Amino acid sequence: MKIKAGMEKIPGGMMVVPLLLGALINTFAPGLLRIGNFTEELFVDGALTLIALFLLCAGAQINLKNVGVTVGKGFTLLSTKWLVGGLFGFIAYAFAGADGLFLGLAPIAIIAAMTNSNGGLYVALVGQYGKSDDRAAYSILALNDGPFLTMVALSIFGAMGFVEGLFSIVDFVAVLLPIIIGMVLGNLDEEMREFLGKGSDMLIPFFAFSLGMGINFADIITGGLAxxxxxVMTVIFTGGAxxxxxKAxxxxxxxxxxxxxxxxNAVATPAAIASANAAFASIEGIATVQVAASxxxxxxxxxxFIxxxxxxxxxxxxxxAYMGR
Incomplete structure (x- = not known):
């Protein structure tokens, strides 16, 4: 049975098939793999550990001569996503109705969903379609984790004052450190770089499945069409940008x-914003379910789409030609 070949016939199959399988199990039989010990640690709770190992392997492939390209790509990803999400959030605030919604969407949900990217999904996709410096760019992109950039956008709009304490430099270093360790090992020893390079592709379907075990299809129903x-907006507009x-x-x-x-983790952003400013409390609930659906x-x-x-x-x-760059 050619399982691998069959999965690869599907766009992004080595990532999307395990992810959807995990989501199906989590939605309809959530307790099936939550039986403790190795099974639960690998298939349910293992995503962060497996992604960290993937990043270490990816870091080993970075040549210090090209590290500037990695940083450039990371900041391009980060700024592009934030600018697009912020623009749509601004439009939503400018044209929101008396109920505080724009076409049924909470502006705070738009900013939270469109400025905060799924790092695991990015790593999985780039692991299949990108190069080592593309994977390592996640260390910069990870700055959009949590409500920090949403708060920045809101403060710019004048909707609320800037609130400290929602971004930790320690969290950023914690994301960056596996990549740095891998990079050091790879640049000190070419054989170690080759050895670690073999691990990247193998890890993708495993952490994709674990990511899927955190997804519940019921969230789509709860969040509604909005x-x-x-x-859809997030995929087309931030992905397209x-x-x-x-390409430019x-x-x-x-x-x-x-x-x-x-x-x-963007699902928690509306609550974090509401706790910092009570003016957002009235739309916290609807914003949360809309972000979850997104x-x-x-x-x-x-x-x-990819x-x-x-x-x-x-x-x-x-x-x-692009794969060579």
Whole structure:
């Protein structure tokens, strides 16, 4: 039985198939794999550990001569996503109705969902379609984890004052350190670089499945059509902007598009904002379920969107050229 070959026929299959399988199990039989010990640690709670190991392997592939490219790509991803999310949030605030909603969407949900990307999904997609410096760019992109950049956008809009304490430099270092360790090992020993390089591809389906075990399809129903629409907007507009930005710099545009998702931890952002400013308390509930729906929608839609973009580039004969950059 050719399981691997069959999965690879699906766009982003080595990531999306395990992820959807995990989501199906979590939705309809959530206790199936939550039986403790090695099974639960690997298949349910292992995502962060496996991603950390993946990042260490990816870091080992970075040549210090090219580290500037990694930083440039990371800040391009980060700034592009934040600017697009902030722009849509500004439009939503400017044209919101008396109920504080814009076309049924809470502006705070738009900013939270569109400025915060799913790092695990990015790593999985770039692990399949990108290079080592693209994977390592996640160390910069991780700055959009949590409510920090949402708070910055809101403070710029004058909706609230800047609140300290929502961003920790320790958290940023904690993301960066596995990459640095891998980079040191790879640059000290070429054989170690080759050895660790073998681990990257193998880890993808395992942490993708574990990520799926954190997704519940019921969130789409709870969030309603508005939440699904927010997820579609996030994929098309933030992913599309990343694609165009990377293309403009001559980098692989598929990597830029891979930021077009909403992170699971963004679900907590409306509550964090409301706790800092009571003016947001009235829309905290609806904003939370809309962000949750966007998380699930983007997790399903983004890999398919990436697959279509890859096929488009292949049809034009440009994909192989980008893979070399």
């Amino acid at each position: 939440g699904v629409a927010l997820g 990343g694609y165009l930005a990377f 710099f001559g980098w692989n545009p598929i990597v830029g598009a891979s930021e077009g998702s909403t992170a699971g 998380v699930v929608t983007t997790a399903i839609l983004l890999p398919l 697959g279509l973009l890859v096929k488009r580039l292949e049809k034009k004969g440009k994909y192989e």
